[in-house]
Amino acid sequence: MGANLSELLADLQEDQVIETVKERMAKGEPAIGIIDELQHGMELVGKRYQAQEYYLSELIMSADIFKSATGLLGDAFRASNDKIGKIVLGTVFEDIHDIGKDIVAIVLSCNGIDVIDLGVNVPIERFVDAVREHQPDFVGLSCLLTTAYDNMKATVEALDAAGLHEGRKILIGGGPVDETTRAYVKADAFCKNAQEAADMTKKMLGVN
Amino acid sequence: MRIVGELINSSRPAVKRAIQERDGEYIQSLALLQKQAGAHWLDVNCGTFVTEEEEVMLWLLNQVQATCDLPLCIDTPDAKVLTAALKLIDKPGQLINSISFEKKRLDGFLPLIREYRPAVVALCLEDQGIPKTAADRLRIATALVETLQKENYDLAEIYLDPLITPLSTSNTAGQAVLDTIAEIRAAYPDVHCICGLSNISFGLPQRKTLNATFMVQTMVRGMDAYILDPTDRELMGLYYASKALLGQDKYCGDFLRAYRTGLFNPAGAPKEG
Numbered sequence: 001m002g003a004n005l006s007e008l009l010a011d012l013q014e015d016q017v018i019e020t021v022k023e024r025m026a027k028g029e030p031a032i033g034i035i036d037e038l039q040h041g042m043e044l045v046g047k048r049y050q051a052q053e054y055y056l057s058e059l060i061m062s063a064d065i066f067k068s069a070t071g072l073l074g075d076a077f078r079a080s081n082d083k084i085g086k087i088v089l090g091t092v093f094e095d096i097h098d099i100g101k102d103i104v105a106i107v108l109s110c111n112g113i114d115v116i117d118l119g120v121n122v123p124i125e126r127f128v129d130a131v132r133e134h135q136p137d138f139v140g141l142s143c144l145l146t147t148a149y150d151n152m153k154a155t156v157e158a159l160d161a162a163g164l165h166e167g168r169k170i171l172i173g174g175g176p177v178d179e180t181t182r183a184y185v186k187a188d189a190f191c192k193n194a195q196e197a198a199d200m201t202k203k204m205l206g207v208n
Numbered sequence: 209m210r211i212v213g214e215l216i217n218s219s220r221p222a223v224k225r226a227i228q229e230r231d232g233e234y235i236q237s238l239a240l241l242q243k244q245a246g247a248h249w250l251d252v253n254c255g256t257f258v259t260e261e262e263e264v265m266l267w268l269l270n271q272v273q274a275t276c277d278l279p280l281c282i283d284t285p286d287a288k289v290l291t292a293a294l295k296l297i298d299k300p301g302q303l304i305n306s307i308s309f310e311k312k313r314l315d316g317f318l319p320l321i322r323e324y325r326p327a328v329v330a331l332c333l334e335d336q337g338i339p340k341t342a343a344d345r346l347r348i349a350t351a352l353v354e355t356l357q358k359e360n361y362d363l364a365e366i367y368l369d370p371l372i373t374p375l376s377t378s379n380t381a382g383q384a385v386l387d388t389i390a391e392i393r394a395a396y397p398d399v400h401c402i403c404g405l406s407n408i409s410f411g412l413p414q415r416k417t418l419n420a421t422f423m424v425q426t427m428v429r430g431m432d433a434y435i436l437d438p439t440d441r442e443l444m445g446l447y448y449a450s451k452a453l454l455g456q457d458k459y460c461g462d463f464l465r466a467y468r469t470g471l472f473n474p475a476g477a478p479k480e481g
Contacts, residue, residue: 056376056411094312096337099377099410120337146258147285147312176256 005034009041010048012058014065017041021069031076038069042110049107050195056103063106083114085205088130089140090118091174092151097144100174100194104140107194113138113201124151124158131164138201141187143174153185160186169204173197209451210249210433212281212303213242214404216268218254227254227264235271243278245438249303250276252293253283262289269296281305281329281435287316294324302326305435306369308333309348314355321356327365328356329402332388338373342387345370349392353399367402367433368392375418376411382422386429393430401426402433405443416442424450445472 005024008016017038024034045062048054054062070077087108091101098120105115116134118126131139139159141152152172159165169188172181182190191197215238218224226234239250250272254264261284269280279301282293290304306329307317321328330352332345339345349368356366370388375381385408389401403426409418420443423434427450438444444466452463470477 055413056374060377094310094335096310096333096335098338099374102377121335145285146255146261149258176258180259 005037006041006044009038009062009065009069010044012045012061012065014061014068017065017069018072021072025072031073032082034073035070035077035082038066039110039112042066046107046110046195046198050193059103059106063109066109082112084112084207085138085201086114086116086134086136087138087140087171087201088116088118088127088134088136089142090122090127090130091120091142091144092148092155093121093123094151095143095145095148096120097142097174100144101140101142104142104173104191104194104197107198108201111198111202112207113198124155127155128158128162128164131159131168132162137168137205139168139170140197141170141172141185143172143177146176149181149185152181152187156186171197171200209427209447209456210400210402211247211438211447212249212251212305212402212433212435213245213247213438214251214435215242215437215439216250216252216272217283218256218264224256227257227268230267232271232274235268236275239272239276239278242438243276245444247278247438249279249281251281251283251305251435253305255284261286262292265289265293266296269293273297279303282326285313287320290317290320294320294326300325303329303367305329306331307352309351309355310335318359322359325361325365327367328361329367329369330356331369332371338371340384342384342391345384345388346391346395349388350395353396363396363398364400367400369402369404372403372405372407372422374410374412375408382408382425386425389426389429389431400433401431402435403431404435416440419443420446423447427451427454441471441475 005020008020021034042062049059089101089105091097105117108115116130118130141155143152156170171189171191172185172187173191177190189200191200216223216235218227242250252268254261254268257264280297281303282290283305284290304326307313308331310333332339332348334348339348353366370385372385373381392401405419405423408422409415412418424446436443448463448466451457452460457463
């Protein structure tokens with residue numbers, strides 16, 4: 001059977017992860033089992049990052065290994081990938097900060113959430129269109145500049161007006177964001193860091 | 209080589225406390241400490257006080273100016289706050305931190321630049337987001353220089369910030385900056401290049417080592433101004449050594465002066481007699 005795939009990934013053993021996935025595919029093992037273990041490995045990475053045992057470059061490395069490994073599975077990955085929920089994520093317009101958002105994207109993916117990342121400086125219409133198209137469980141708005149708070153507010157208002165807030169939660173995050181911001185922009189919750197985002201979304205989905 | 213002292217920043221817990229308690233003495237002590245440590249400008253940043261940034265900025269500026277005549281580096285993305293700050297200071301020689309090629313930032317700050325004519329930190333950033341390559345950064349740098357030259361700015365009043373991104377997010381983050389500085393120098397020998405040192409080490413441990421090493425590496429390529437903590441003695445030791453080694457310290461005067469004030473001694477050790 002070979003080494004535990006979850007632990008290999010959690011230990012960032014890239015070559016061994018790829019080797020093991022190839023071996024198990026060659027033996028005809030169904031993709032779902034392999035994906036589950038890789039996903040679990042990513043959960044372990046997320047926990048180590050949160051515990052500050054792993055640093056940001058290692059979090060990114062784990063995501064790259066995960067991508068390479070699941071890339072080997074090809075269509076089988078896309079077909080059988082069991083996501084527990086979906087989020088449309090982006091940094092609001094007139095703000096280009098992306099690192100926090102990118103970390104959230106990785107950690108949420110680690111936890112089985114399908115992430116549609118719209119990038120930075122995202123105009124309101126793009127958020128609205130993406131939410132309409134993807135019908136996510138969550139909308140994640142990020143910003144680091146306090147001068148972009150009104151843009152966050154306007155984005156939430158636009159989603160409300162388009163009837164797209166109903167049935168989903170709008171979460172916000174970013175450096176100075178706090179409860180006052182949340183109340184001001186009328187979001188449903190704010191997340192201080194990526195792990196909080198993961199815990200909160202899973203709780204809201206009734207998972208774990 | 210110029211230093212902007214970075215300590216008066218409300219994201220630092222002690223500064224936050226001093227602002228909340230309106231402890232002017234603490235702010236004044238930070239100003240004097242940085243002046244004594246060799247800062248040429250004092251950065252003032254209270255962006256974390258979201259709903260009262262203007263009020264806090266004016267209070268901070270008043271505290272600093274009461275004790276210290278160093279020019280200020282006004283650090284805010286908010287045109288309203290910047291306007292109030294420049295009005296209050298009402299003296300030439302200030303530095304604004306920063307303009308960029310983002311439409312809102314540029315449109316908001318150009319009128320102030322025209323009226324007050326401060327020196328300008330110009331960030332190589334545009335609306336599309338953080339530039340990935342040295343070529344992208346140079347393109348934005350060129351656009352910024354040309355925009356400012358149209359306003360009759362001398363290159364000597366422009367401090368281009370090549371935009372430091374964390375090494376932890378990309379292997380080439382350091383190299384991209386080093387290449388950018390070299391290319392900016394080649395294109396505009398008389399422009400200044402400035403950066404803050406802490407971004408490069410975000411997300412990694414042992415940040416001081418990374419920051420100090422990056423200071424030396426960028427200095428070799430032509431960076432000639434830094435936003436840093438001038439009270440960090442190890443960092444300043446490397447600063448003076450590097451500057452001298454690059455031929456930017458006549459007769460090694462600054463280096464020797466730093467040595468004689470005990471900069472290289474363990475903290476608290478006596479200066480030379």
